[in-house]
Amino acid sequence: MSGPLLEIRDLHIGIARRHRNDEIVRGVDLAIEAGEKWGIVGESGSGKTLTMLSVLRLLASPPLSVLRGEIRFDGEDLAHVDDRRLREVRGGDIAMVYQDPMTSLNPLLRVGRQLEETLKAHGASPAQAQARTRDVLRQVGLSDPERVRTSYPHQLSGGMIQRVMIAMALATSPRVLIADEPTTALDVTIQRQILELVTALQASTGMAVLWVTHDLGVVASLVDKVAVMYAGRIVEKAHTTRLFEHPTHPYTKALLESLPGAGSAHRSALHQIGSTPPDPTRLGAGCPFRERCPYAVDQCASSEPALMDRGQGSFAACWKEPSQW
Amino acid sequence: MVDVVLDAQHLTKVYGARRGGEPVRALNDVSVSLERGRTLGIVGESGCGKSTLARLLVGLETPTSGDLRIDSRQIEAGGRGAARALARRIQLVFQDPFSSLDPRMTVEKVLHEVLTVHSLHEGARGARVSELLAMVGLSARFATRYPHELSGGQAQRVAIARALAVEPEIVVLDEPTSALDVSVRAEIINLLVRIQDELRLSYVFISHDLSMVRHISDDIAVMYLGRVVEQGRYDQVFVTPLHPYTVALADAIPVPDPRHERSRAAAGVASVALRTEAVAQGCAYAPRCALVQDRCRGAVPALSEKSEGHRVACFVALDESR
Numbered sequence: 266m267s268g269p270l271l272e273i274r275d276l277h278i279g280i281a282r283r284h285r286n287d288e289i290v291r292g293v294d295l296a297i298e299a300g301e302k303w304g305i306v307g308e309s310g311s312g313k314t315l316t317m318l319s320v321l322r323l324l325a326s327p328p329l330s331v332l333r334g335e336i337r338f339d340g341e342d343l344a345h346v347d348d349r350r351l352r353e354v355r356g357g358d359i360a361m362v363y364q365d366p367m368t369s370l371n372p373l374l375r376v377g378r379q380l381e382e383t384l385k386a387h388g389a390s391p392a393q394a395q396a397r398t399r400d401v402l403r404q405v406g407l408s409d410p411e412r413v414r415t416s417y418p419h420q421l422s423g424g425m426i427q428r429v430m431i432a433m434a435l436a437t438s439p440r441v442l443i444a445d446e447p448t449t450a451l452d453v454t455i456q457r458q459i460l461e462l463v464t465a466l467q468a469s470t471g472m473a474v475l476w477v478t479h480d481l482g483v484v485a486s487l488v489d490k491v492a493v494m495y496a497g498r499i500v501e502k503a504h505t506t507r508l509f510e511h512p513t514h515p516y517t518k519a520l521l522e523s524l525p526g527a528g529s530a531h532r533s534a535l536h537q538i539g540s541t542p543p544d545p546t547r548l549g550a551g552c553p554f555r556e557r558c559p560y561a562v563d564q565c566a567s568s569e570p571a572l573m574d575r576g577q578g579s580f581a582a583c584w585k586e587p588s589q590w
Numbered sequence: 591m592v593d594v595v596l597d598a599q600h601l602t603k604v605y606g607a608r609r610g611g612e613p614v615r616a617l618n619d620v621s622v623s624l625e626r627g628r629t630l631g632i633v634g635e636s637g638c639g640k641s642t643l644a645r646l647l648v649g650l651e652t653p654t655s656g657d658l659r660i661d662s663r664q665i666e667a668g669g670r671g672a673a674r675a676l677a678r679r680i681q682l683v684f685q686d687p688f689s690s691l692d693p694r695m696t697v698e699k700v701l702h703e704v705l706t707v708h709s710l711h712e713g714a715r716g717a718r719v720s721e722l723l724a725m726v727g728l729s730a731r732f733a734t735r736y737p738h739e740l741s742g743g744q745a746q747r748v749a750i751a752r753a754l755a756v757e758p759e760i761v762v763l764d765e766p767t768s769a770l771d772v773s774v775r776a777e778i779i780n781l782l783v784r785i786q787d788e789l790r791l792s793y794v795f796i797s798h799d800l801s802m803v804r805h806i807s808d809d810i811a812v813m814y815l816g817r818v819v820e821q822g823r824y825d826q827v828f829v830t831p832l833h834p835y836t837v838a839l840a841d842a843i844p845v846p847d848p849r850h851e852r853s854r855a856a857a858g859v860a861s862v863a864l865r866t867e868a869v870a871q872g873c874a875y876a877p878r879c880a881l882v883q884d885r886c887r888g889a890v891p892a893l894s895e896k897s898e899g900h901r902v903a904c905f906v907a908l909d910e911s912r
Binding site for chain 1: 635741742743771777780801805845846
């Protein structure tokens with residue numbers, strides 16, 4: 266049976282508060298095929314990072330917990346695998362690169378040792394681990410792998426550290442790479458290099474890549490498909506070019522318009538989405554975007570739309586088709 | 591005559607040689623000037639000295655050498671009174687509003703404190719606080735909130751209100767939108783443009799987000815390792831960049847258009863040197879530069895005018911007849 270490589274089905278995540286359990290991810294469905302490149306886009310609090318963390322069972326529990334839903338990797342239900350298998354998958358089949366590289370490495374250990382530990386945990390001998398470490402450091406464009414290997418994290422620049430993190434993620438030849446805002450802490454020219462690096466590595470290894478970001482502009486060039494999250498749900502899913510040219514959810518449209526592009530006149534008012542995202546724990550009935558939506562109608566206040574097929578591979582959770590906006 | 595509100599000439603900042611290390615020249619002979627009511631954008635990557643420049647401009651630190659004038663009056667270093675007088679005229683807004691607001695103070699108290707320190711609006715401070723909140727687009731109900739009860743955008747509005755409380759002429763904005771979500775950035779930028787026009791403020795806008803700098807600035811200075819390498823009107827710098835570093839920066843701006851980006855990604859370049867090593871002599875950008883020539887390693891090119899108002903520090907760019 267061949268299904269998607271990574272499948273998230275009806276995922277609900279809750280956060281325990283003093284007297285109640287609030288749902289902050291509310292039914293996410295995502296199917297990633299082998300080798301696909303996805304952008305998972307949303308504002309802070311939209312649930313994008315929690316969704317990704319739950320894939321590897323890395324949610325801080327308590328207070329966070331998966332309320333229901335399934336996460337399948339290559340057909341295997343990750344919620345029910347034992348710890349040994351989970352460790353194989355985590356950092357083995359599915360690897361993750363985090364936003365702030367400086368806090369992801371132990372400052373007291375040499376970079377090489379940290380990389381080799383990962384490999385040894387996944388069954389390599391010390392000699393194999395060392396050789397593989399040199400290989401992957403070279404692969405991520407670090408010209409002097411031996412020097413990097415024997416350095417402490419503080420001796421390397423932010424861009425180098427993020428390359429080390431990518432090397433660490435790649436060392437086990439994962440089939441899925443989750444990159445959670447890996448470039449936000451970096452300078453623009455370094456950011457571009459890292460984006461190009463991952464794209465090149467993706468092309469040579471054929472792994473699937475999930476870019477998690479709040480900035481649609483950054484992922485435009487990198488991904489085949491985009492899932493836009495808002496208030497704990499996916500509100501639009503589409504092929505990248507389609508999404509940019511014909512957004513089918515008003516939130517996506519607003520996000521695209523808020524970017525200062527070559528088209529916006531100097532110092533002219535940028536499009537702003539207005540008000541603030543809703544508190545995901547106090548949503549009530551209706552579409553969570555309605556307060557900020559210029560096209561909202563009565564129906565939007567009474568019931569929340571599910572993802573609906575908008576044709577040409579686009580799905581949007583909106584009661585109104587773009588032609589009615 | 592041009593009305594220059596802020597003029598910095600030949601600012602240099604050297605941080606001391608601790609534990610026998612080499613002294614760091616964070617800022618090297620930087621001259622910038624700001625016309626009243628306009629915005630000067632400062633761009634560059636971390637370590638280029640842009641935040642050091644911000645701290646010198648607002649008097650948080652004193653330059654090792656150089657000259658700073660506000661309204662043609664020289665700013666003297668030292669003394670509490672001098673610092674307070676300077677604070678009345680020039681204010682700084684930081685990148686992360688949460689770490690620049692006291693978590694134990696309500697919004698009201700934050701603003702009240704500034705007014706008290708500067709003995710402003712005595713007897714009418716409550717009214718002034720409401721006025722300041724309204725100015726940054728926050729309703730009166732925010733007055734009693736604590737920072738943790740605010741969103742990133744709201745907190746940055748409070749930080750802006752605090753800067754405006756002393757009625758400054760100049761506001762230095764150090765990465766004011768970098769810590770915010772994309773959807774909130776537009777709001778803050780729109781707010782800054784609006785209050786600038788209303789209050790005739792002059793801005794120094796420091797950022798590595800080039801698309802925002804290009805959007806808001808009238809003039810732009812590009813910095814690299816402590817020096818200004820290119821300077822001009824915003825359109826000169828971004829439409830016809832002269833310095834190879836500016837060209838690289840402009841190229842790195844993500845363009846929110848999948849088709850455009852794909853063509854560029856396809857032509858993508860291999861990795862380049864990651865480290866910005868201090869060079870003993872010659873142009874600091876030479877190790878990363880694609881157009882580097884022998885002479886670049888021998889001497890530092892001076893910032894020189896290429897066309898009217900457009901200056902660049904690059905031998906190659908200055909030679910080319912364009």
